[in-house]
Amino acid sequence: xxxxxxxxxxxxxxxxxxxxxxxxxxxxxxxxxxxxxxxxxxxxxxx
Amino acid sequence: xxxxxxxxxxxxxxxxxxxxxxxxxxxxxxxxxxxxxxxxxxxxxxxxxxxxxxxxxxxxxxxxxxxxxxxxxxxxxxxxxxxxxxxxxxxxxxxxxxxxxxxxxxxxxxxxxxxxxxxxxxxxxxxxxxxxxxxxxxxxxxxxxxxxxxxxxxxxxxxxxxxxxxxxxxxxxxxxxxxxxxxxxxxxxxxxxxxxxxxxxxxxxxxxxxxxxxxxxxxxxxxxxxxxxxxxxxxxxxxxxxxxxxxxxxxxxxxxxxxxxxxxxxxxxxxxxxxxxxxxxxxxxxxxxxxxxxxxxxxxxxxxxxxxxxxxxxxxxxxxxxxxxxxxxxxxxxxxxxxxxxxxxxxxxxxxxxxxxxxxxxxxxxxxxxxxxxxxxxxxxxxxxxxxxxxxxxxxxxxxxxxxxxxxxxxxxxxxxxxxxxxxxxxxxxxxxxxxxxxxxxxxxxxxxxxxxxxxxxxxxxxx
Numbered sequence: 001x002x003x004x005x006x007x008x009x010x011x012x013x014x015x016x017x018x019x020x021x022x023x024x025x026x027x028x029x030x031x032x033x034x035x036x037x038x039x040x041x042x043x044x045x046x047x
Numbered sequence: 048x049x050x051x052x053x054x055x056x057x058x059x060x061x062x063x064x065x066x067x068x069x070x071x072x073x074x075x076x077x078x079x080x081x082x083x084x085x086x087x088x089x090x091x092x093x094x095x096x097x098x099x100x101x102x103x104x105x106x107x108x109x110x111x112x113x114x115x116x117x118x119x120x121x122x123x124x125x126x127x128x129x130x131x132x133x134x135x136x137x138x139x140x141x142x143x144x145x146x147x148x149x150x151x152x153x154x155x156x157x158x159x160x161x162x163x164x165x166x167x168x169x170x171x172x173x174x175x176x177x178x179x180x181x182x183x184x185x186x187x188x189x190x191x192x193x194x195x196x197x198x199x200x201x202x203x204x205x206x207x208x209x210x211x212x213x214x215x216x217x218x219x220x221x222x223x224x225x226x227x228x229x230x231x232x233x234x235x236x237x238x239x240x241x242x243x244x245x246x247x248x249x250x251x252x253x254x255x256x257x258x259x260x261x262x263x264x265x266x267x268x269x270x271x272x273x274x275x276x277x278x279x280x281x282x283x284x285x286x287x288x289x290x291x292x293x294x295x296x297x298x299x300x301x302x303x304x305x306x307x308x309x310x311x312x313x314x315x316x317x318x319x320x321x322x323x324x325x326x327x328x329x330x331x332x333x334x335x336x337x338x339x340x341x342x343x344x345x346x347x348x349x350x351x352x353x354x355x356x357x358x359x360x361x362x363x364x365x366x367x368x369x370x371x372x373x374x375x376x377x378x379x380x381x382x383x384x385x386x387x388x389x390x391x392x393x394x395x396x397x398x399x400x401x402x403x404x405x406x407x408x409x410x411x412x413x414x415x416x417x418x419x420x421x422x423x424x425x426x427x428x429x430x431x432x433x434x435x436x437x438x439x440x441x442x443x444x445x446x447x448x449x450x451x452x453x454x455x456x457x458x459x460x461x462x463x464x465x466x467x468x469x470x471x472x473x474x475x476x477x478x479x480x481x482x483x484x485x486x487x488x489x490x491x492x493x494x495x496x497x498x499x500x501x502x503x504x505x506x507x508x509x510x511x
Contacts, residue, residue: 003376003377008376011378019388027419031418031421034313
C-alpha cells in the first residue's frame, strides 16, 4: 500500500506527540509528588 | 507448560543455574550487606548460601542421571561430559563448603548481636572461588548439548558467538528476578530499607539485561536458521514470549527505578508503589518462566515430553506480524523519529547530570540535577520500545552490522552506570559549591562515554 507524504508527516507528528506528551506528563507528576511532600512537612531529604 | 520437569536432564537444566548464576546475585546482595554493614541482610545472605549449598545435592544427582541418559547419544562428546563432571563435582563441593561455613556462622551467632567479620570474609572468599569454578563448569556444560556453537558462521548467517552469549545471558534476568523477589519480600516483611533498595536495584539491572538478552536472542535466531533439527516455528513461539518478557521487565524495572528515585528525595518508600513493583515482578517472572521453557524446546530434544505439541507454522505469532507491519513506511518512520527523540532525552539528561558531577555548575546541589533523571530514564524506555520495532524491520542486516554489538554493550553499561546516581549516599549529600567524590566522577565519565558510544554505534550501522 502506498502512503502520501501528508499521511506520513501526520503519523510522525501524532506518534511523537503522544510519546513525548506521556513522557513529560510522567516527569511532571513525579516532580510534583516530590514538591508536594517537601511542602507538607519536611519529609524530603534533599540536602 | 510443564512446571514439573519430567526428566533428569530437565531437572539438571533448571536446578544447576541457581548454584552458578544465582550465586552471582547472592554475592551481589552479600557485598551490599557488607558495605552497608546491615546485619539482617548479612544473615539473609548467609541463609541463602546455606540453601545454595543444599541445592548442590539435586544438582549433582540430576547431573549424574542426565549423564547416564546422554551417554547413549552418539552426538554427545564423552570427553566434554567427563570434563564437566570433574569441574562440576569440584565446584559443587566448594559451594557445599561455603554453605556449611555460612550455617556454622549462623548457628554460632544465633544469640549474638553481631556476626564475626572473619567468618563473613571466609564465606565471601569461598563463594568467590566457587563462582570461578562454576563459570568453568557452566562453560563446558553449555557445549555438551549445543553443537551449533562449534559451527563456522555461514556467510548469510550471524556468527554463533551471539548464540553463545544468549545462552549465558538469558539466565541472568530470570534467576536474578527469583533472587531479587526473595530479598524484596524479605525486605517488605522485615521493613528493611537496605534489602528493599538492593532488590529494587536488582530488578532494574535485570530489566536492563533484558535488552542485550533480547537482541542476542534475535541474532541467535539468524545464527540457527537452516540448521537441521531446529524449527523456526518453535523459535518464533519463544520470540513472542520473549517480547512479552521484555515488556514485563520494562514495567518492573521502571517502577522499581521510580521508587529508588523517589526514596532519594523523600527518604521513605510508598507502600502502594512497592506492592505495584511486587505485582509486576511476579507476573514478569511467570512470563519469563514460560519464555525460558519455550527457549529450552528449541535445542533440547531431551527435555521434550511426548504429550507436548510444538508449533509448526513459522509464520504464526505476533513477531512475524510485527515484522510485516513495521516494514511499512507509515509505521517505521514515526518510530524511528521517536528513537531520535529518545536519544536526545537520554544524552541531554546524561550530559547535564554528568557535567555537574564532573565539576560544572557547582552552584547547584546534586539533588537538583537528580530531579531531571526521570527524563533520561523515560528516554531509555522510549528507545528500547522503538529500537525493538526498528530491529524487527530488518533484524538480519542490523545484527550483522559491526557496530551493533558494541552499541548493545554500551546501552547495558551506560544504563547500569546511571543507577549509581540514585544509589550513592556520598553523591547525594553533595551540596551547592561542593565537589563530587572521585568515584562519582569516574562513573559520570563512563555514563557520558557509553551513551556517546551508543549514538555513534547506531549512526554507523547503515554505513559500515
